[in-house]
Amino acid sequence: MIETAVVDPPRTQPRAHISSDGSPWGLKLVTALVVTVPFLGLLIAMVQFWNRAFGWLDLALLVGTYIPISLGVTVGYHRLLTHHSFETNPIVKGMLLIFGSMAIEGNCIGWAANHLLHHQLSDKEGDPHSPVEGLWHAHLGWLFIGRKADPNFYCPGLLKDPVVRFVDRTFVVWVVLGLLIPFLIGGWQGLIWGGLVRVFFVHHVTWSVNSVCHTWGSRPYATSDRSHNNWVVGLLGMGEGFHNNHHRWPRAAIHGMDRWQLDISAMVIQLLERFKLASAVYRIPLETRQRAARSPELTP
Numbered sequence: 001m002i003e004t005a006v007v008d009p010p011r012t013q014p015r016a017h018i019s020s021d022g023s024p025w026g027l028k029l030v031t032a033l034v035v036t037v038p039f040l041g042l043l044i045a046m047v048q049f050w051n052r053a054f055g056w057l058d059l060a061l062l063v064g065t066y067i068p069i070s071l072g073v074t075v076g077y078h079r080l081l082t083h084h085s086f087e088t089n090p091i092v093k094g095m096l097l098i099f100g101s102m103a104i105e106g107n108c109i110g111w112a113a114n115h116l117l118h119h120q121l122s123d124k125e126g127d128p129h130s131p132v133e134g135l136w137h138a139h140l141g142w143l144f145i146g147r148k149a150d151p152n153f154y155c156p157g158l159l160k161d162p163v164v165r166f167v168d169r170t171f172v173v174w175v176v177l178g179l180l181i182p183f184l185i186g187g188w189q190g191l192i193w194g195g196l197v198r199v200f201f202v203h204h205v206t207w208s209v210n211s212v213c214h215t216w217g218s219r220p221y222a223t224s225d226r227s228h229n230n231w232v233v234g235l236l237g238m239g240e241g242f243h244n245n246h247h248r249w250p251r252a253a254i255h256g257m258d259r260w261q262l263d264i265s266a267m268v269i270q271l272l273e274r275f276k277l278a279s280a281v282y283r284i285p286l287e288t289r290q291r292a293a294r295s296p297e298l299t300p
């Protein structure tokens with residue numbers, strides 16, 4: 001078991017630990033490339049679509065990379081690493097974090113620290129990506145601002161975990177591998193669909209949790225932020241769109257708490273649990289949820 005990271009939003013901390021010097025220009029350039037190149041890839045793919053048939057191999061590469069890499073972010077980066085929603089062995093942990101790295105959303109430790117900062121200051125000053133500062137800012141613009149949470153403050157336990165540190169330090173290797181595999185299988189066209197288009201979709205679905213789910217949807221539970229449950233993002237984002245549930249109980253392993261809220265990430269965690277590959281799965285009792293649903297709405 002790893003030394004416990006900060007698993008629930010540290011709401012009582014007097015101030016956020018943020019570096020706000022701004023990203024260096026090199027990092028801004030890399031961010032711009034990561035954001036725009038997959039979009040260009042999609043445009044190229046669309047041109048190709050007019051000239052050549054979009055085949056089964058392309059579809060298989062897109063779906064076959066989208067699903068495990070999305071789950072790497074949702075199950076690995078988010079629920080396991082950041083919120084400690086369940087425990088698993090080092091091999092499963094390493095694999096989940098490697099898939100998550102392939103999403104090109106940054107090193108796992110930095111991602112976790114930034115996300116814990118989001119939970120600490122949700123929709124308040126210092127939140128890295130709140131639509132209070134504009135929907136575009138929440139979706140994408142925040143990446144260029146360079147507000148970085150300090151992992152030494154937010155998740156010091158992760159810095160001591162050898163598996164986490166290894167995947168964090170070898171981030172670039174997994175990014176390259178995530179692009180190389182579809183290239184080796186499908187050539188340049190494979191790289192477009194299993195690489196660039198996949199990166200494009202994973203990015204925009206993840207960013208939609210920050211923008212769409214803090215703007216539109218339902219709010220069954222009172223929280224001091226603008227989190228909403230949005231079923232479209234829930235479906236595309238492997239269950240991450242049930243974001244009001246998540247902000248109410250950040251450590252819960254299951255975000256889709258009602259029967260009709262399809263949460264593929266939770267299904268994966270429960271499958272791992274069934275095969276004894278996950279333990280200490282953190283669940284919210286039904287009575288707790290019913291009590292919370294009756295409590296008065298808090299203002300953001």
Ligand SMILES: [Zn+2]
Nearest residue numbers: 118210227243
């Ligand atoms: Zn949120």
Ligand SMILES: [Zn+2]
Nearest residue numbers: 083115246250
């Ligand atoms: Zn979270």
